[in-house]
Amino acid sequence: MKKLIVHSISVILLILSSYAYAQDKKMKGYRIEGNEVVFVFDKRDYTEVTRDRRREKRDFDDLDIENVVVSGEFNNWSRDKWRMVKIDENRYELRKSLHDFNDDFSWEFKFIINNQFWAEPSGNMNNAVPATSESGHPLYVYNLKMFAAYPDKDGNATFRLSGHEDARKVVLSGSFNKWDEKFFAMDKVEGGWELKLQIKPGTYEYKFIVDGEWMEDQANPQKVRNQYGSYNSVIDIKKEVTFHLQGYADAEKIILSGSFNNWSEDECRMERTDDGWKYTIWLSAGKHHYKFIVDDQWILDPVNPVKEYDKDHNVNSVCMVRK
Numbered sequence: 001m002k003k004l005i006v007h008s009i010s011v012i013l014l015i016l017s018s019y020a021y022a023q024d025k026k027m028k029g030y031r032i033e034g035n036e037v038v039f040v041f042d043k044r045d046y047t048e049v050t051r052d053r054r055r056e057k058r059d060f061d062d063l064d065i066e067n068v069v070v071s072g073e074f075n076n077w078s079r080d081k082w083r084m085v086k087i088d089e090n091r092y093e094l095r096k097s098l099h100d101f102n103d104d105f106s107w108e109f110k111f112i113i114n115n116q117f118w119a120e121p122s123g124n125m126n127n128a129v130p131a132t133s134e135s136g137h138p139l140y141v142y143n144l145k146m147f148a149a150y151p152d153k154d155g156n157a158t159f160r161l162s163g164h165e166d167a168r169k170v171v172l173s174g175s176f177n178k179w180d181e182k183f184f185a186m187d188k189v190e191g192g193w194e195l196k197l198q199i200k201p202g203t204y205e206y207k208f209i210v211d212g213e214w215m216e217d218q219a220n221p222q223k224v225r226n227q228y229g230s231y232n233s234v235i236d237i238k239k240e241v242t243f244h245l246q247g248y249a250d251a252e253k254i255i256l257s258g259s260f261n262n263w264s265e266d267e268c269r270m271e272r273t274d275d276g277w278k279y280t281i282w283l284s285a286g287k288h289h290y291k292f293i294v295d296d297q298w299i300l301d302p303v304n305p306v307k308e309y310d311k312d313h314n315v316n317s318v319c320m321v322r323k
Helices: none
Strands: 004-006 030-033 036-042 048-051 057-059 068-072 091-097 105-113 117-119 128-132 138-146 149-151 157-162 170-174 187-189 192-199 202-210 213-215 223-225 231-246 254-258 276-284 286-294 297-299 307-309 315-321
Touching (some): 036 068, 068 138, 170 192, 276 286, 276 315
Parallel strands (some): 004 157
Antiparallel strands (some): 036 091, 048 057, 149 192, 157 192, 187 192, 202 213, 202 231, 231 276, 254 286, 286 297, 286 315, 307 315
């Protein structure tokens, strides 16, 4: 699959998934691998633990670890549900699919040892945020951020900002990461700055932050005025979708026609396969109406039960591209 580059002569097409990105060694508690969140507990990161409810402290070295549990807002702070797997003498891990979480959120969590001792992160960790217990005692928790996009060295799109080679730091910020000003730091490359992303289908606004100065993507003509009187660049994130029609081996020509190509009767000519026909197209997030034209005869998709009337009272098959 060809990867698309966003720079001075291109537009953006991106696809898929959620976010968590570690910028340096102080990022603790979790990492993202593919389509999984991997919670990571390393006992070397802690010097003491706190007994639940009593709030009494205990030296970590005095603790005999029997089990470790991930406890947070995502599982109602359960003390026993999300038990971790021991990896070695120091580390425990728990893998969860990104699909187990809601899109676009920021959730707090901690680790529980032996179902009663809280292992709280220290305040010098990048993703440790202050919170307050019911008794009013100060404490720290990890912050798990999940966005519609996340940096990935194998991502299917590359954002590129030309020039600004003397800048100290350039950050990519947009509606896909709730305009975060820190985590999507771009890498300095020859001739400018670059960052690869994985991102879900949808329409998003974004900007570059160059040493604290916000600027639109001059290479992208798509933009909208924002509340500050300047412009945000706009991207329409598309997803690769393959339509299949089984059978019709005797047909000479089959066309895919729909709302996505203005109901063209010749643009999307389908390819013959061993068991039928197929056509692959990039579609924006949302609802798309379509039909097949088999040797000039319009038909609905026989294996798709989802149908809908259009404004002209015609019945069409429906394809949904999820955000």
